[in-house]
Amino acid sequence: MSPVAPRLCLIEDDPIMGESLADRFALEGFTLDWYQTGGAALEGMKRHSYGAIISDVRLPDISGEQVFLTAVEQSDFVPPFIFITAFASVERAVEMLKRGATDYITKPFDIGELVAKIRLAVGQHISPAPTTHESPIGVSQQMLALAESLPRIAQRARITLVTGESGVGKEVLAQYLHELGGKPDSPFVAVNCGAIPETLLEAEFFGAERGAYTGADRARRGYFEQAHGGTLFLDEIGELPQSMQVKLLRAIQEQQVRRLGSDKVIPVELRIVCATNRNLQSLVKEGRFREDLYYRVNVVNLNIPPLRDRPKDILWLARRILVQQAERLGEPTKTLAPAAQAALLAHPWPGNVRELSNRIERACVLSIGPVLSAHELFDDHAAAPELGNTGLPTLDEFLAEAERAFIESALAREGGRIAMTAAALGVSRKTLWEKMKRLGIKVPDTEAPGG
Numbered sequence: 001m002s003p004v005a006p007r008l009c010l011i012e013d014d015p016i017m018g019e020s021l022a023d024r025f026a027l028e029g030f031t032l033d034w035y036q037t038g039g040a041a042l043e044g045m046k047r048h049s050y051g052a053i054i055s056d057v058r059l060p061d062i063s064g065e066q067v068f069l070t071a072v073e074q075s076d077f078v079p080p081f082i083f084i085t086a087f088a089s090v091e092r093a094v095e096m097l098k099r100g101a102t103d104y105i106t107k108p109f110d111i112g113e114l115v116a117k118i119r120l121a122v123g124q125h126i127s128p129a130p131t132t133h134e135s136p137i138g139v140s141q142q143m144l145a146l147a148e149s150l151p152r153i154a155q156r157a158r159i160t161l162v163t164g165e166s167g168v169g170k171e172v173l174a175q176y177l178h179e180l181g182g183k184p185d186s187p188f189v190a191v192n193c194g195a196i197p198e199t200l201l202e203a204e205f206f207g208a209e210r211g212a213y214t215g216a217d218r219a220r221r222g223y224f225e226q227a228h229g230g231t232l233f234l235d236e237i238g239e240l241p242q243s244m245q246v247k248l249l250r251a252i253q254e255q256q257v258r259r260l261g262s263d264k265v266i267p268v269e270l271r272i273v274c275a276t277n278r279n280l281q282s283l284v285k286e287g288r289f290r291e292d293l294y295y296r297v298n299v300v301n302l303n304i305p306p307l308r309d310r311p312k313d314i315l316w317l318a319r320r321i322l323v324q325q326a327e328r329l330g331e332p333t334k335t336l337a338p339a340a341q342a343a344l345l346a347h348p349w350p351g352n353v354r355e356l357s358n359r360i361e362r363a364c365v366l367s368i369g370p371v372l373s374a375h376e377l378f379d380d381h382a383a384a385p386e387l388g389n390t391g392l393p394t395l396d397e398f399l400a401e402a403e404r405a406f407i408e409s410a411l412a413r414e415g416g417r418i419a420m421t422a423a424a425l426g427v428s429r430k431t432l433w434e435k436m437k438r439l440g441i442k443v444p445d446t447e448a449p450g451g
Contacts, residue, residue, distance in 0.1 A: 007030070007050055008031070010054045011038060011053070011055040011064065011067060012035075012084065013036045014056070016249075017295045021295075022034050024115065025118075027153065030118075036060070038059045041055070042067060042074075045075075052122050053071070054082050055068070055081065057083055057085045065092060065096055068096055072100065080118075081096075081101045082105065084114075087107070103121065111299065111300075112301050135147035137172065138310065138313040142310050146173075150177060153177065157300045159297055161273075161274045162174060162274070162304065163276060163277070163302070165306045166277045167355060168306060168353060170304060171233060171235060171275070173304060174188075175188060181231075182271070183230075186229050186230035187228070188230055190233040191204075191233065193240050194235075202244065202260060203216075205222050205247070207220055207222030207224075207260070208220055208261055222257060224251060231273060232271070234275065242290060252272065252296055253296070255267060274297045280294050314349075314356070315344060318336060321356065322336075325364040329364065334367065335372070335405070336372050337372060337374065340376075344356075363376040363377050403439060404439045407432070411441075418432055
């Protein structure tokens, strides 16, 4: 039985930050009491035993320092106490550390960082259960760990932020979240926030009535209405101008929109997944992204590592893309020559999964034979990988990958029948079965080792 997460006390007068923190800690399995004044929190401390206390330094009645010092005076034991502070108040927080407080975190901060501090303070270390099966988003350890958290997030989180470099697959992850948490026929609406002219943003997001602006010859629904009951994916949210950030925050908070040219309020119920390849914390510090919107969208942050940092996903993704291309072109699935696999593993992938997909798609279109060569994938010499560079897999690693790919290709040709695959490969059924087990290739439940 997993340990019960301790009860937390949050003292925060900002309704947006307070709600965001309450939502995130609930997702993490904590019970949290949220107080908006120091006085109310002190009364709550008399009634409840808290595992940790999180307090803003600036409160409307008394300061966070006064809450801490009063708690120290009133009790023989004060639980771990963590301050939320602006950079200008760091000295005050440090002074409280000298007097017994546990830690502090400066605004703007990533909520995940605060969660980690709380877990450390209360001695609760929860990590994803180990998994060995293939996930829909990757087979590397990083992607398997990410996949473990998605079902819970999809069912419980209204807002999620996906971060990562351009081309890593943020929209794919958003679609998977949608599939996990939505009805089969619910809408998925994807929006590139950086591609919409500023003058059209409000009409595109919230809709417009006929005659609301020049050229509006009919009433139209905005993205929020289109995504009602499903998922709204806001890609590159960091590109939104501040004027639109205010309106977006209001729509998220109130869960309703008003079309241009109308006084009618339209309620909307949807999941919002935001994505960016930029550092929103830095944009907040630079005054280019609203701090309140940052905390509203950053309730749960899912970071996708670049492809170069998860080499185990490269050939797995390549094989999936080859199958997709075969279906699109209506032809047998092409395979990768051993040299092509080595070239894929050695390439640094500055364009991430998008670059991998483009290279394979181009090679499938131009290639005449059933096997893709390294030259067909990297015929642009400037981008061709140097196989002697660091990052090349060891010989054992490459041989294992090549053997795995060859066996999987043979299994696909024989419809997954091990006996026929073994005969085609010139090995015994038992030898093939043992190789599949060693290489992590799924063995059909109906199959068993034989002579």
